Amino acid sequence: MSARIDTVIFDLGNVLIGWDPRRLYRQLIDDEAHMEWFLREVCNGAWNEQQDAGRSWDEATAERRARFPEHAALIDAYQHRWEETLVGAIDGTVALLDALRERGVRLLALTNWSQETFPVARQRYAFLQWFEGIVVSGEERLIKPDPRIYQRLLARYAVEPASALYIDDSQRNVDAAVALGMHGWWFQHPEGLRQHLMQWGLLDVAEAAHG
Numbered sequence: 629m630s631a632r633i634d635t636v637i638f639d640l641g642n643v644l645i646g647w648d649p650r651r652l653y654r655q656l657i658d659d660e661a662h663m664e665w666f667l668r669e670v671c672n673g674a675w676n677e678q679q680d681a682g683r684s685w686d687e688a689t690a691e692r693r694a695r696f697p698e699h700a701a702l703i704d705a706y707q708h709r710w711e712e713t714l715v716g717a718i719d720g721t722v723a724l725l726d727a728l729r730e731r732g733v734r735l736l737a738l739t740n741w742s743q744e745t746f747p748v749a750r751q752r753y754a755f756l757q758w759f760e761g762i763v764v765s766g767e768e769r770l771i772k773p774d775p776r777i778y779q780r781l782l783a784r785y786a787v788e789p790a791s792a793l794y795i796d797d798s799q800r801n802v803d804a805a806v807a808l809g810m811h812g813w814w815f816q817h818p819e820g821l822r823q824h825l826m827q828w829g830l831l832d833v834a835e836a837a838h839g
Contacts, residue, residue: 633811633828635787636728638759639772639796640739643815644722645749646715649676649706656705670696671706679742682769685710710745714752720818722755727831729758737762738781738794740771761785772796773804782808793828795821 641647649667657663670692679688685707692703706713729735737759741749743766750756763781770777782789789809796802802812813824825831 631790631811633733633791633793633830635734635736635785635792636825636830637736637738637781637787637792637794637805637810638725639794639798639801639815640737640749640756640762641741642718642797643795644718644725644755645753646718647713648715649713651715652705652709652712653702655712656702666699666702670699671703676706677740677771679744680740680765681771682743682766685742685744711748711752714749717753717755718818721815721821724818724822724825724831725755725758728825731830733830735759736781736785736787738772738778739763740765742766772798772801775804775808778805778808778810793830 638644649671650663653663653667654660657666675688675692679685689703689707693700696703725735735758737756739746739762741764743764746764746766756762761781761784763777763784765771765777768777768780770780772778778794781787782792790811793811793813794802794805795813795815796805797815799814802814806812811828813821815821822831
């Protein structure tokens with residue numbers, strides 16, 4: 629690879645921090661099929677995404693309770709027990725992040741995350757302090773793959789797109805970054821990312837093995 633990368637931009641959810649609402653709702657709904665129905669039809673991804681875009685949790689749960697009053701307690705749990713949807717740090721990726729940090733690579737993050745719940749993650753995961761900056765969709769009231777949120781990060785931190793590698797577990801989010809001139813990597817597991825970082829020369833063999 630002839631281009632030079634000096635900035636790596638990470639997505640957070642399911643790249644560095646595991647997240648799955650099933651972790652909470654398996655405690656609350658005994659029947660797996662009913663749990664999947666609830667997460668598909670009541671507190672679904674499109675509904676949750678609106679919180680990532682800046683809608684308040686109080687407004688979000690009120691709207692769902694009005695529509696599904698028989699599930700009010702389960703709807704409220706999504707807000708009040710949200711921390712239990714965090715699966716934990718993805719250790720293999722955190723190790724790669726640490727290796728990049730040790731090498732002095734510039735580190736930024738761009739995440740679709742509610743501004744109300746992101747402070748919980750900041751407090752829980754110390755490695756979030758390793759980033760020079762984190763752009764949070766809920767604070768910006770813009771969500772990926774809207775190109776404006778990428779442009780906001782690029783402008784705020786004076787990033788040259790051609791010198792940046794963007795990593796995300798969503799292909800459409802990677803595609804949006806590439807459309808703006810960045811290099812992109814669709815994250816599926818830490819080992820694949822490790823190999824890609826080595827190809828860019830961002831890690832050498834010893835560092836990658838240590839990670």
